[in-house]
Each structure stands twice: as structure tokens, then as C-alpha cells.
Amino acid sequence: MKRIEKLLERIITRVNLNLRDASFDVRPYIRDIVPLDQLMKFYAFYGISPNHPIHFHFSNSNLAGSYFLGQCKVDNSVLYKSDIRGDELKEKGAVFHFRGTDIQLEDDEVIWIKDSFLIKTLVHNYSHNPEKLDLFLIKNSIAAHYANIHGSPIEGCFLGPFSTVDLSSLHDCVVGAFSYLQVGELSHKKIRPGRIWIRAKDMFDFDYRYNPEILRKYIAFEPGKGTMGMFMDFAEDRKLDFQRLYDVVHLDPHISMPKGASINRYALLKGKNHISENVLVAQRAFLESAWLGKGANAQENCCISYSRLESFDITAHGATIIYAHLKNKVFVGFNSFLQGKSDTPLVIGEESIVMPHTIIDMKEPVSIPPRHLVWGYIRNNNDLKEHSISLEDLAKVSGEISIGAMRFKGSGEQFVKAFQHRVEHILEANGAFFDGEKGRGHAQKGQEISFNIIQPYPEGPFKGIYPAIDINP
């Protein structure tokens, strides 16, 4: 155990050094939030398939319960139940477009996690930092439960639970619980909990802040106490169900799989579920009595219960959908929490966009019209008015508007276009449009993966530490 304690100490020291300007001490936050003995109990695994370029390298690290796909390096880090997906990394020779400039990659890109501690964190996509296109670096950083690090290299950062950093690049920042950032570059900033901030330089700026008192009920993170609130309770409730997936080596799929669809071997399906063509169900996704239409996807850590999702619906990483009916091509962003009632499901109209980190906790029947953008905290139709706008109206905005606690500046048209473009891209990348020949995406590529189990030293001073493992094609 000695080495793993030294490793944690090393990480704390390095993160604190990066955050010295912010006078932020990570120690009381991370101490005791993951008991050391849990780190010994779980194995890690990585996926090998003919469809994903691989290079794995692990050294001086603990990887309890973590999952790797693609090209990933982990050095001097602790990853606890984190999913690291390098299956969209850029390849050597690929061209990255950045503000009118074409940049060609000289090397295959790799995700490199160094001197960091990630807890139930999802790392996915590729570096959007034009300065470091071949390296998706996570260094001297800590991410708490159910954070998402998506296309965002970070250095010297502390990410609170259920926070998301998306298509950005952060340096020496503290990101509060349940905050969502898609802001390009950010340096030496402290982001309060529950801030939803999307900024594209010279184009638009969307900013929403949750009422801290309300947010506390759903998610709170306090020094020495760890992560609390309904989101955590909800996630913990599903733990036992997942256990059986990890007990057996091979698992027979217990559902008939239509053409082009795939259900990850580490996804959990309970009750009677319906899966259509080109559906993707990712690892640690939880489905219970869910109906998924053609090309719909259920991403990592999401939960879809007693709900019907029509064609081309997207449930992003960490989103929860309970008692809801989503019409075609609805986007539900990262870590959103949508809960209708068993007798009156929440209805979301065609092509509507549920912003990342939206909470819809329905207290009266609510129906979101088609082609609307919704965000923030919604319990009833009154809230809905203050937390939504039609895409048509938003596209007309130029300048500044405020709706409730949301402030928008810039081009509404650009904002809507950017979102719609992203929805199309996600569907395409996930293989939603696969026609049997063209349009292969994750749903098709994910059908043939070997899941390989690795474990750390079981005893002695290196207990919990993995030997140095290097895996090449």
C-alpha cells in the first residue's frame, strides 16, 4: 500500500502547486472520497478491435474499474472507474481546420493522463487545442465523480463532480460541481458550481447560473464530506445492478440485435428494452424498459428508464432520462437530468435541444415544443418559459438577450447552426446513418471488441499499483 499512498500524495502536491494562485487546496476534497481498499478490489480493462488503432501504456498507476479504448497512456495516475475513450483520436496525416487554417498532424494522437486522479470520469474525443493537436494531455489534475472531459486537454485543474469540460483547453482552473464549460481557452479561473457557459470567440456567449440553494439538493461537494445529493444517490442506486456485468468473463447478449446496432458488453439492460437499427448503447449505460428508435444512442454513464426515444435521439454522456417521450432527433446534453411522471411522461418535441446540465424535475405535466432550446432548472410550465426559446427565435438574436438567469450575447444564428452541426456530427460518428455500406460509426465498429482484464499487484508494497504495461498493434 505504501506506493499507492505516495502516488496520491504526489498527485495532490502537483495539483496544489498548479492551483497555488487560486489558493485552492485539493487535499480536503479528495481525501477519503475513494477508500484505498476500493482501489485494490476492481480490475481495469481495455478493448482491442480491428476498428480502433491501439497503443496502451500504463505505468506506476492504479486503474481500478477503468476502461480504455484506442490510444491511451497513463503515468503516475489513479483512475477510479473512469472510461477513457481514444476511439476518435486524430491519425497521423489528418487535417484539423482552425479559424481558416489547415493544420496537418505529424503523429497519431494519444490521450496522456499524467499525475492525475480521475474518479468515474469520462474522457473522450480528441484535443481541440490547435497548439497540441497530437496530444490530448490531462496533467496535474483531479476530476471528481461523473465529470466529463470531452475533447479538452487540461493542466493543473480541479473538476468538481458532474462537471463537464467540452471542446476547450484549461490551465490552472477550478471548475465547480455541475458546471459545464465550452469556452475555448481558459486559464487561472475559478468557476462556481452550476455555471453553464458556452463561448465561441467573436461569435456568441451563452451563460446560465443555477441558484446555489436549489443545486445543493441535486449535487453538493464539500471539503471533508465528499459528493452528496440526489444525483449521487441515483447513481449509487444502480451500482448493484452493474456488479454482475463485472463478475463474468463473457456475457451472452440477452436481446436480439438488429442490423448495425451494438450494445456494449458493459452496458446494463433491465426489464424489456427495444433496440432498433444503428442504435449504440455504450459502456456503463443503463437501460430499463427503454424503447430506442433507429440510430438513437445511449452514451456512457447515461440512464434511460421507462422512456421512449424515437429515431436519431442523442443521450449524451451522463444524462438521465426517466418517464419521458422524446420525438425524433432530440439532443439531450451531458449530465442532464430529465424526470417526468409514470402517468404523464415528459414530452420533448422533434429536433429540440436540451442543453448540457439541464435539470427537468417535473412537478406538473410539461411538454417541450419541437425545435426549442431548453436549459437550466425546470419543474413546471412557468419555469419552462424562463428556460427555453424556439430555435427560430434564437436564430434571430444578434446582440444581447436575457431570459431568466440566462444571458446570451452574439449571433443566435451561429449558435443554433453550431449546435445543429454538432448533432449531425454526433449521429454520424456514432453510425446512426449507416446504410449497410457507408456511414460506419461507433455502433458498427463497437460490435467486435475483445475486453481484456488487467489487475494490479494484489499484495506487498506495490499493492494496488499496476506493473508497466505497453500494448501495441
Next chain:
Amino acid sequence: MKRIEKLLERIITRVNLNLRDASFDVRPYIRDIVPLDQLMKFYAFYGISPNHPIHFHFSNSNLAGSYFLGQCKVDNSVLYKSDIRGDELKEKGAVFHFRGTDIQLEDDEVIWIKDSFLIKTLVHNYSHNPEKLDLFLIKNSIAAHYANIHGSPIEGCFLGPFSTVDLSSLHDCVVGAFSYLQVGELSHKKIRPGRIWIRAKDMFDFDYRYNPEILRKYIAFEPGKGTMGMFMDFAEDRKLDFQRLYDVVHLDPHISMPKGASINRYALLKGKNHISENVLVAQRAFLESAWLGKGANAQENCCISYSRLESFDITAHGATIIYAHLKNKVFVGFNSFLQGKSDTPLVIGEESIVMPHTIIDMKEPVSIPPRHLVWGYIRNNNDLKEHSISLEDLAKVSGEISIGAMRFKGSGEQFVKAFQHRVEHILEANGAFFDGEKGRGHAQKGQEISFNIIQPYPEGPFKGIYPAIDINP
């Protein structure tokens, strides 16, 4: 599948090249004996523990169902359900005594298997070739079902099923089914099936040959037909029982474990078994209603059914014991097959030595007296007379004797001493004498091992081939 077919072709070509003087074509022997699709079905695994120095390296190989412990390299090879134990390899600085000379190792020893095809083969121990002490090389070789390669580097060899090469060094040899060789160096020789040959230069020479017609009933190996006979049927019968060990990731031991004892996680225990202090039960050992006394060991691929083994009994790799009662410190050598009757068990007296590859297929009650050496084919008391000698009488032999089909030359005393010394060494290495502090051996060191599962590419041209994997402390 293309790559694995090319790999098999590469191995056949290389082995045939080495065996060109013997005009031996391995192709008809190995074609179809392991169907390619079996190679895809199984995962391999390796063990990590604080007690075994590790360095694993696998490249361009298939390792279906194989097990590795210690320092092992596998390149361009196919290992099907083979156990490769590098847990007794010599370490850098160790001193090897050879005929009065002390040789110090300049590097850690490693087992390196290159351009070879091993089927259900056990590789164990360390190189006894004084010219290559830091490299236990198996190159351009094929070993059929249940062969044992024990402390014996081999190059350009073909080992028939249930054959054993022990503490030797072979070059360009064909070893027939069920032959046992412990002969020092051997080059360009063809050994017929069922020859038991133990030779120590200038000291002794023990040579026994099975009647080929009798042997056929137990084991036969024919070009184009594969391995047949009672031994194979018997081994195949246990297959289904073993299956469940491989289905789950963690297995709870279902038996109370006394001090100093260990049962490998991939051993199978059926019925009610008794395990005493310091007992070692190795992987793929099969126990059914077995009683094992203090310090007894059950080595890889052995089978002990409805039998009682008193203290310090050794059941070597691949040996089978059914309806028998072994008194204290009985040695049962590699691949021996001992079968009593349910109402009259075969009795073996204290400190008796059952030579490797002995068949006792009891047709009338047989009792082997204490301190006797037995070998060859025994069905009744008449056979016993022709296949045994007391250790006391053997120790008096100097020169040449024949008993039945056995011919012995040299010093009986040296022969008995060598065997007794080896028995003590095996017990010591396996931890039979562990007192809670001193005398730690495999039984104690094997208690804390992480078993890590690895799988090959599941689809595509590389289907069945493992990526290059390198694992270091």
C-alpha cells in the same frame, strides 16, 4: 484469420527445416489437431504477484487459454492451453553449479518461446543447459497434448503427446508419445513412443521401453488422425468441469484453507476434499474427493480422485491417481497413470518412488511396499515383480542389471540419491516444510496472485493474433 494461418505455416516450415535430417514432416501431425476457431475462443492470462519477478512479452502470437507466471517471452508462436511457469527462473547474480564449476548469471533468466506451437504443454523450471543459463529457449518446436518441457531448452524438436523432456537440452529431435527423457544433451535423435530414459553421464543409465501394442490402448498419435487413447479420453472428460472456472472473473474459494496452503484459482475441486497445511494445488489440477496430507502437492494437469495422500506426497505435472492410498513422502512422477479399484485402492508404501510415465492399471489388489522404485506397466502382482526394486537393493547395484524390459547401468546408489535429493528439493520449492517463517515456497507464494485476462483481435485479418504486449514490474 489470414495472419494466424501464415503463422502456423511459418512454424511448420521452420520445424521441418530443423528436422530435415530425420526426414520428419510435422505437417500431417499438427494439421487439424487444433481447429483454428478454438484459437479464437479462449483468452489467455498471466499472473502478477509480489513474490514472482515478472517480465512478460508477447508478439505476433496466439495464446489461447494459456497461463503465464514469471518471466516469459512469446514471439511468433501459438500456445494452446499451455501453462508457462517462469516462477523458478534463475535471477541475475545466482550461481549455478555444474560438475564442479560455479557459473554466475549475468542476467535474469527468461523463458523465450519462438516460432513454436505448444498444445496443452507445461513449461516449467529453468534452463539446465550450462551454456545458456539465462535463456530457457524453446525454438522451432512443436509439442503435442500434455507434453511437459521441464527445465529443458529445446530447438527444432517435435514432442509427441504426453511426452516429457526433463532437465535436458534437445536439438533437432523427435520424441515419441509418452516418452520421458532426462538425458543431458541430445541431438538429432528419434525417440520411439513409450521410452523412459534417464541418463547421467558417467553415473547411471535407466532405460525402459513400453510394449508398443499395449501403449496404443493408452496413447496413440498418428499422422492425420491426431491423439487417441484412454489418456486423451480421460483428459477430455474433465473439460466441461473446468469450463466454469473460466467463465467468472473472481472465484470464491469454497473450501477452508489451512495455514500455508494454496489452491490455484484455476484448479478444479469436486466433491468433498480435504486440504492440510502447506498443501499446493496448482492450476488445472483436478481433485475429486481427495484427501491431501501436510505438504502434499498436486501439480499442473494432475488428477487425484477418490484417493488419500498422506504427508509430503508429490503428484507431479500430469499425473493421474484414482482409488489409491499413498503413504508418507511418495513421489509420483510426470504423466503417470495410477488406477486402483473403488473397493480395493492401490496402496503405495512410504517413500516409494513411482517413476515418471508409469502406468498402474490395477486388475487385482496391488500393494507397493515402502521404499521401492516402480516403473513401466503394472496390472497385477506379477507385473509388479518385473517393474520394481527396493531402493535398498537398487543402491547396491554397480554395473548392469535388467528387470523385465528395464535395463540399468551404472551406480544404483547415485541414482537413488539423485532421486531422493530431487524429492526433497521439490517439497522444499513447493513450500511443504514452511514453518510460518522459514521455508516459503510455491504454496505460500501462490496465495496472492492477480490473474489478468488478455484476448486477441476478435475480427479482421489479425483475428486470433494478440497485439504486442509488454509487461514489466
